[in-house]
Amino acid sequence: MKDLFLDKISGLPGRVEADGEAIKKLCRLPVVLYGDGWYAPYVREYLARFGAKVAGCFADDGFTASPGTVSLAEIGRRFAEFNVVIAFADFRLARKKLEAKACGQIAGIYFFDAMAAMPGNTLDREFARRHREQFGAVYGLLADDLSRETYAAFLGAKLGGDPERLYEVWRKDQYFPEGLIRLSEREVFVDGGAYTGDTLLAFLRKTKNKYARCCAFEPEPENAAKLAALAGRQRFRDVSIINKALWSGAETLRFSGAAGATASALSAAGAAAVETDTIDRAAPDATYIKLDVEGAELEALRGAAGTIRRNRPKLAVCLYHKPEDLFEIPLYIQSLAPDYRFFLRQHQPVSCELVLYGVTGDTILNSFKKRD
Structure with a gap:
């Protein structure tokens, strides 16, 4: 296969x-x-x-x-x-x-599929051939048929330009897929790339406001201000709004992106300075980590290595920002904690919003405990 x-x-x-x-x-x-x-x-x-x-x-x-x-x-x-x-x-x-x-x-x-060939994020045949073994290794790690079909469909859209198979595996319940992610009343949720609060609001709805605490990281100042205003209006309980980027260390980096943009990224040519922090330092008790950080996902995971080894938090990590993320991210997580089970879900009918879910032990719902 x-x-x-x-x-x-x-x-x-x-x-x-x-x-x-x-x-x-x-x-x-x-x-x-x-x-x-x-x-x-x-x-x-x-x-x-x-x-x-x-x-x-x-x-x-x-x-x-x-x-x-x-x-x-x-x-x-x-x-x-x-x-x-x-x-x-x-x-x-x-x-x-x-x-x-x-x-x-x-x-x-x-x-x-305009998302499939964006500058700096194009996956071509030579890249696929060069990393054939890594793609195969990830395919072998995926825990259900839908994940394997999704991986093949996403790569097919990126390489061959045919979005039809991608449409067939498209699911709408991003970051909280029904039957896959089990949330408890003790969740410590890290929202990496919180934007203006869409995922945070979904988390609060899913938990019915029963959770331990939330840490929402948003580096873009205007978005962070909107998120803070939302938290104030709705009187969020135990939610920290952190105007920093997640990274592998605490430092100052350059940042690119228009004010209020949905997608702003760390960049050597960025016009603004941004402070970074790590999950290991800011949220070492995390139980669920979501990362949509515009290509900095692997660095953010490196800054969460201790938390992942110690806590085995549930993970929802975007894989679509860079071609190498499609194999480097799952293989890195597996190197930290080999007992993770990996599921892939596609959350748009075009080649973006591909999310890797990592779960272990009691966080795996019964329907997924045996490989189908």
Whole structure:
């Protein structure tokens, strides 16, 4: 089974080359985006890499859109014929909506997994071949069929550009997957990359406000201020808002990202200084660690090595920010504590939000205690 998996990923075609040819063809007519949500900027950036100019953007009636986004009817008045590029992550739903509109001026409908080939996060065939053994080792560690299917589907989307298999394994219950993560009234929750509180709020709902304490780390000052304001308004109990980045040590690093951005990262070229801390120092009693820290996940885990060895906390770690994270992170955790069981879940229908869940002992629900 593992050899078949390795042969498949090694033989996938280059997706960027294939997308480039498709984008050249669709540019023979005006290119119009359908969708103006979180995914649209990534699609614009991806099209621009191939020299494609977006002639317009439309959204569903009633959607609060950005300036310049209009209705499909207005697009139809501007162009006699045009190609549509779906700028929704949920591309199947978008395709159904477009087909229901039955607009005869639409010459073609296209979708590209723009997340699969972002600069600095592109996984190509040479990389896959070079790290064949590491990918195989991780595949062998995964504890259920859905995890193995998810790993294969994610790599297939990154390498071959086909998001259809990824759509099939998409699950919506991010960080608290039903039937997998067991929460107790004694949880010490570390929210690494807390943003403005979305995951923290989900944790409070899941525990019904019965927990020991929470440590929410958010390095971007504006986001941290919003999170602190939320905590004040809702009178969170035993929640610490920490305006620092998680790392392997306590130091000062550079930080890049616009004020209030959803994704800001530690970077040598960053414009701002940011203080870092470790989980071993700030939350040595952690029982559940969530990390979505824009590529610093491995360093944050190194700063939690003592806590992981001692406590065996539940882990939810994003694997999609860097290609090497797909094998370095699970193999590092296993080196610290070989008794972890690993599960992978995909939480968007495009190649982002891939989360590795690590659980041990009593934190594994009965339905997962035996390998299926």
